[in-house]
Amino acid sequence: MNLVTIALKSIKQRFLSSSLTALSVSLGVMLMVAVLVINGVVTDLFSQQSFGFNLVVGPKGSDLSLALSAIYRLERSGEPLPYLYYKELQQHPAVEKAVPITIGDLTEQGGFPIVGTNSEFFEMDYSYKKPFRVRGSFLKTPWDAVIGSRVAAVNGWDIGSEFKLTHGGVKDHVHEEKFRVVGVLAPTGTPNDRTAFVSIAGFWGISEHEKPLQEAINRLEKFRYTVPQSLRDQAEKEKQPKKADAHAGHNHADHAELLDEQKEVTAIFVRTKGDTGFAAIRLAGEINEDVRAMAINPVPVMNRLMSLIVDNIKLMLLVLTSLIVAVSAVSIFVSIYNSMADRRHEIGIMRALGARRETVFTIILAESALLCLGGGVIGLLLGHGMVAVASPIIESRSGILINPLAFEPMELILFPVLLVVGSLIGFLPGLAAYRTDVAAALSE
Amino acid sequence: MSLVLDNLKKSYREPGGGTIPVLNVARFELKTAEQVALIGSSGGGKTTLLNVIAGITAPDSGRVVIDNIDVTGLNEPSRDRFRALKIGFVFQTFNLLPAFTALENVLLGMCFSGKGVDSHRATDLLKRVGLGHRLSHRPPQLSVGEQQRVAVARALANHPSLLLADEPTASVDVANQNTILDLIRDACKENNVSLLLVTHAPDVAARFGRIEKLSDFNRL
Numbered sequence: 105m106n107l108v109t110i111a112l113k114s115i116k117q118r119f120l121s122s123s124l125t126a127l128s129v130s131l132g133v134m135l136m137v138a139v140l141v142i143n144g145v146v147t148d149l150f151s152q153q154s155f156g157f158n159l160v161v162g163p164k165g166s167d168l169s170l171a172l173s174a175i176y177r178l179e180r181s182g183e184p185l186p187y188l189y190y191k192e193l194q195q196h197p198a199v200e201k202a203v204p205i206t207i208g209d210l211t212e213q214g215g216f217p218i219v220g221t222n223s224e225f226f227e228m229d230y231s232y233k234k235p236f237r238v239r240g241s242f243l244k245t246p247w248d249a250v251i252g253s254r255v256a257a258v259n260g261w262d263i264g265s266e267f268k269l270t271h272g273g274v275k276d277h278v279h280e281e282k283f284r285v286v287g288v289l290a291p292t293g294t295p296n297d298r299t300a301f302v303s304i305a306g307f308w309g310i311s312e313h314e315k316p317l318q319e320a321i322n323r324l325e326k327f328r329y330t331v332p333q334s335l336r337d338q339a340e341k342e343k344q345p346k347k348a349d350a351h352a353g354h355n356h357a358d359h360a361e362l363l364d365e366q367k368e369v370t371a372i373f374v375r376t377k378g379d380t381g382f383a384a385i386r387l388a389g390e391i392n393e394d395v396r397a398m399a400i401n402p403v404p405v406m407n408r409l410m411s412l413i414v415d416n417i418k419l420m421l422l423v424l425t426s427l428i429v430a431v432s433a434v435s436i437f438v439s440i441y442n443s444m445a446d447r448r449h450e451i452g453i454m455r456a457l458g459a460r461r462e463t464v465f466t467i468i469l470a471e472s473a474l475l476c477l478g479g480g481v482i483g484l485l486l487g488h489g490m491v492a493v494a495s496p497i498i499e500s501r502s503g504i505l506i507n508p509l510a511f512e513p514m515e516l517i518l519f520p521v522l523l524v525v526g527s528l529i530g531f532l533p534g535l536a537a538y539r540t541d542v543a544a545a546l547s548e
Numbered sequence: 549m550s551l552v553l554d555n556l557k558k559s560y561r562e563p564g565g566g567t568i569p570v571l572n573v574a575r576f577e578l579k580t581a582e583q584v585a586l587i588g589s590s591g592g593g594k595t596t597l598l599n600v601i602a603g604i605t606a607p608d609s610g611r612v613v614i615d616n617i618d619v620t621g622l623n624e625p626s627r628d629r630f631r632a633l634k635i636g637f638v639f640q641t642f643n644l645l646p647a648f649t650a651l652e653n654v655l656l657g658m659c660f661s662g663k664g665v666d667s668h669r670a671t672d673l674l675k676r677v678g679l680g681h682r683l684s685h686r687p688p689q690l691s692v693g694e695q696q697r698v699a700v701a702r703a704l705a706n707h708p709s710l711l712l713a714d715e716p717t718a719s720v721d722v723a724n725q726n727t728i729l730d731l732i733r734d735a736c737k738e739n740n741v742s743l744l745l746v747t748h749a750p751d752v753a754a755r756f757g758r759i760e761k762l763s764d765f766n767r768l
Contacts, residue, residue: 105658110656117646450645453644454645456631457631457632458628458657458660458706460628460629460660542604543595543596543599543604546639
């Protein structure tokens with residue numbers, strides 16, 4: 105028997121009120137833990153400080169929108185770039201590697217984003233000195249697909265599985281063409297885990313992905329490319345009415361290969377030559393001066409998003425949850441303080457048995473601290489449980505993967521804080537115990 | 549000498565500003581292992597006397613000497629420690645903690661002594677008062693007589709040299725009165741503990757070899 109045992113006995117004696125007060129603390133801690141874990145995952149995701157490329161080149165518009173669509177696949181892409189622009193950029197003397205991507209479609213099963221690209225995509229590290237690892241092979245033929253670990257796990261796909269795409273994510277608009285899984289990526293902790301990569305050649309080969317020639321010509325002219333007369337003639341021919349049902353029962357192997365002028369890319373990942381990054385800055389400046397496209401370094405863009413929005417939301421949520429914990433703390437204080445009148449006799453007995461004033465003070469303090477810490481531990485478990493329940497919903501709505509077992513270092517700070525809060529709460533009731541008149545308390 | 553009260557005075561303040569004298573003891577002695585019944589009427593200062601002896605209430609003047617130590621000269625923490633180690637207390641209303649089992653109530657007495665708890669001794673004491681089968685029962689699950697036996701075991705837990713009993717049989721039925729009294733007296737005899745038992749019942753006092761009337765030496 106020691107002072108903690110005595111405090112625990114006292115808590116047990118007032119089980120209902122103790123449980124309710126501890127529960128109020130645990131609810132506050134639960135919310136705080138959930139906020140911390142979700143925020144930690146979001147921060148990790150958007151605070152990636154290095155990629156295997158220096159620049160993302162995309163259509164003119166919002167830099168944030170380009171980063172969110174090209175890297176995080178969280179937003180719909182803007183107007184695509186002509187494939188010829190990619191070819192032009194590939195030839196730029198400052199460019200070491202340029203990898204095109206096309207996005208917009210989703211897997212029919214599971215609704216995971218599709219990225220059309222080529223095998224060079226996987227030659228770039230997904231993070232600093234972290235190369236892609238694959239079971240199977242990377243993209244080789246036009247109808248090959250490499251899927252992220254999450255796609256494989258959720259859809260139950262493996263090498264050899266075949267799947268279809270929904271056009272632009274419209275549920276009822278399913279492309280007939282099938283892609284075959286040839287590789288499964290090892291987990292990366294990035295949006296690549298929930299992405300299905302298909303060969304860009306196959307992506308272009310999908311029957312409804314080819315751009316009408318006239319539209320393609322218009323786009324090329326906007327990008328100041330010279331359009332040969334033969335192509336204009338072909339566009340005129342295309343405008344003639346076609347036979348009905350010409351597309352029925354088609355096989356994707358029957359499609360004539362798309363002309364380069366008709367091909368489009370959503371964005372281009374660029375790795376510049378040299379290690380200093382000056383080449384990237386110069387190239388970005390050059391691209392951005394032009395009216396045709398935009399180049400961004402995703403790191404500062406995402407940092408801006410973090411500092412402007414995510415950090416502020418996190419702060420607001422933490423303040424709110426702290427207030428909840430504070431309200432819970434007040435309820436513990438009220439509960440213990442109110443119980444002091446009933447406990448004067450008990451305190452008198454302990455003092456008569458030889459307990460010092462400091463001893464009874466410590467018992468009350470321990471009781472309060474135990475309630476806070478107990479509530480904290482339950483809150484910690486409930487918080488992770490809450491994340492476990494919420495993570496599939498968050499993933500389906502935002503595409504952000506959240507590991508319920510992810511542990512935030514801030515969670516460790518919670519316990520010393522709760523201990524301090526518990527001690528503060530117990531101070532006044534403890535003082536009341538300290539000042540108890542033993543003779544008077546015994547006669548009650 | 550186990551207990552000496554020397555020129556002990558205690559009075560309480562009245563709300564109006566005056567004082568009510570409660571104790572005025574010129575001299576009182578209790579030898580080691582001696583057993584004394586102290587008779588007094590209600591409101592005669594019996595409980596105050598026990599509280600002053602135990603160091604719970606400070607006297608206005610005079611000395612309380614237990615085992616040659618002037619308790620009134622000790623500071624409060626030392627008095628608390630002294631009380632835990634040297635004085636056993638049996639109350640009229642038992643004063644057991646309801647959330648604790650019989651065994652835990654006895655251990656609680658040891659817990660504050662600073663010597664650590666001894667579960668074997670606590671169990672043994674409870675067995676000796678006939679509660680070996682009630683160790684894990686809480687006070688509300690025990691009869692009145694059993695509760696007072698737990699209180700006796702608790703009072704003896706720290707090997708005290710003086711046991712103060714404040715009307716220990718007042719709350720128990722007649723059948724249990726003698727049992728409790730015998731228990732307290734036998735336990736004190738076995739452990740060489742001096743006993744000062746306060747009562748207002750002449751039949752209880754009659755069982756003691758030495759009977760003192762509080763009014764005889766408390767000159768108010």
